[in-house]
Amino acid sequence: RLFRANEPLGSARPCTLVSQPPLLEALVQAAQRQPNFEWIPGTAVKDLLWQSDRAASQTDNRVTGVHLADDRTITADLVIGADGRASAIRQKAGLTLETEPKSIDVLWFKLPAPPGYAADNRFCTVVKQGRVFSLFHGAEEGKMHLAWAISPDEPTEQKDWATTFAALVPPELVEHFHSAKDSISSPMRLSVLIGRCPRWHRPGLLLLGDAAHPMSPVRAQGINMALRDAIAAANHLIPVFKTANPSTPDPTALDRALAYIQAEREPEIIQAQTLQAHEASRGELLRRFGLLRQGLSTFSPILGPVVKQIWTQQQRPLREGLTTVRLNAD
Ligand SMILES: Cc1cc2nc3c(=O)[nH]c(=O)nc-3n(C[C@H](O)[C@H](O)[C@H](O)COP(=O)(O)OP(=O)(O)OC[C@H]3O[C@@H](n4cnc5c(N)ncnc54)[C@H](O)[C@@H]3O)c2cc1C
Missing domain, CATH: 3.50.50.60 (FAD/NAD(P)-binding domain)
Structure with missing residues (x-):
């Protein structure tokens, strides 16, 4: 990580x-x-x-x-x-x-939440083996959601998704994905515009x-x-x-x-879309360049805290916007 x-x-x-x-x-x-x-x-x-x-x-x-x-x-x-x-x-x-030129669609999956997650609100992004996806917990009781990015020309495959995910998720979740094999929902394709x-x-x-x-x-x-x-x-x-x-x-x-x-x-809106594009392009860089991923992974004890600090600082304008928006009229 x-x-x-x-x-x-x-x-x-x-x-x-x-x-x-x-x-x-x-x-x-x-x-x-x-x-x-x-x-x-x-x-x-x-x-x-x-x-x-x-x-x-x-x-x-x-x-x-x-x-x-x-x-x-x-x-x-x-x-x-x-x-x-x-x-x-x-x-x-x-x-x-x-x-903007269309670069991704998203396949959305749901599966039972892993044991021990009940009180936790988690969001985890995984970039591995040329794939980018996110895992969410907390939006729906008892469920984990998984958003899998695909290119717009990639078909929506019906395959053994559990094995695909188990090969990519963080180690502590591998067993859960194998055991939830029959409970992973069919993918729902969401078009990104x-x-x-x-x-x-x-x-x-x-x-x-x-x-x-x-x-x-x-x-x-x-x-x-x-x-x-x-x-x-x-x-x-x-x-x-x-x-x-x-x-x-x-x-x-x-x-x-x-x-x-x-x-x-x-x-x-312009600021938010610019920051989103910036973050997406960094994810895309990591997805495409294995050497970069490997370097970050090898030196994560040193680079992790630096990347975390930069990333955290950049979240603020995206999450909080440019100005305070408050209802004045009644
Ligand atoms: C894959 C994906 C994942 C996303 N995940 C998130 C996320 O986790 N969090 C987040 O904040 N944003 C997320 N977004 C962005 C978010 O979905 C939108 O920005 C947000 O929903 C916009 O809200 P809205 O009310 O403008 O439109 P919508 O939420 O799209 O609502 C539009 C409404 O209008 C109705 N409607 C459509 N046509 C008509 C019609 N002709 N007559 C009457 N009603 C109609 C629809 O039924 C719908 O209820 C995601 C987007 C995508 C593509």
């Missing part, structure tokens, strides 16, 4: 692994306490409604709502597209996404989260960034809606707020 770093890595609070489904459920429950919130699960947005029949390419044409897959329509002063990296809303709005929209908004519409800037999985910052986008958006939008008279906000003030939201969030 090159190094082991313990949370909170110099931050005020430790990073915690959280399972996504309960997090989303908790967010929906909190939103449902608002009197005008309606949760419509399982019904996708199919198209946008426009002020005039002209095409989306007309930059002054205002978005006035959405058309749902069940043929209902919802009109709105503002549509927020937070529909992820393949955003249909982004495409329908004619907002372009500039993407990284990029940014030069423009996150148009009249009556705003993109947030991955819809505006699909994030790399490196160091798990995508959800943080999406939540910080939402807080910044609330800070700018709530005052516009509160001063609306009688209840319809001034379209000019609303569209101005959309530009402020992008201006506030974009520098942090």
Whole structure:
């Protein structure tokens, strides 16, 4: 092992692994306490409604709502597209996404957690024999997750994954992978897309989260960034809606707020994506150059503490962002 770093890595609070489904459920429950919130699960947005029949390419044409897959329509002063990296809303709005060249996809596996891990929140990255993968424990009770990086043109193989993993994992986990052989889930392929929209908004519409800037999985910052986008958006939008008279906000003030939201969030997104790319390229160097891996491994007692210090310092701006993001409006 090159190094082991313990949370909170110099931050005020430790990073915690959280399972996504309960997090989303908790967010929906909190939103449902608002009197005008309606949760419509399982019904996708199919198209946008426009002020005039002209095409989306007309930059002054205002978005006035959405058309749902069940043929209902919802009109709105503002549509927020937070529909992820393949955003249909982004495409329908004619907002372009500039993407990085695609370098990896991820195969996701689950298996029973090793004995003795119950109270531990662990994240371990392994670079060995030309492979890079990460092991996580703590996001889902009783389970260990494994994220296996593959090149986009590599097929999703159904093979004896237990033996493959057992040959690569740290020594203390080898026996566990052999004994969990029949309990390792089939791989789920996750497509990685990284990029940014030069423009996150148009009249009556705003993109947030991955819809505006699909994030790399490196160091798990995508959800943080999406939540910080939402807080910044609330800070700018709530005052516009509160001063609306009688209840319809001034379209000019609303569209101005959309530009402020992008201006506030974009520098942090650029920084996070740059740091993620930097970390990914170091992983790629290690993966490709066996001699480098061997050198680091041989001299790990001397090099490990130095690499740990540099790595730990670089985590801070990635985990904590550029600025403090706090909900001001109420
Ligand atoms: C392999 C991989 C692993 C990752 N691991 C992590 C991690 O561990 N931690 C982390 O922080 N980030 C991780 N990320 C990044 C993270 O997934 C995203 O950055 C984050 O989920 C973005 O949140 P979002 O709300 O913008 O989009 P999403 O989480 O993608 O949510 C979009 C939502 O919109 C819904 N939707 C889609 N289309 C429509 C439509 N037409 N109408 C209505 N609804 C629609 C979807 O069902 C979904 O619920 C990972 C990314 C990848 C690719």
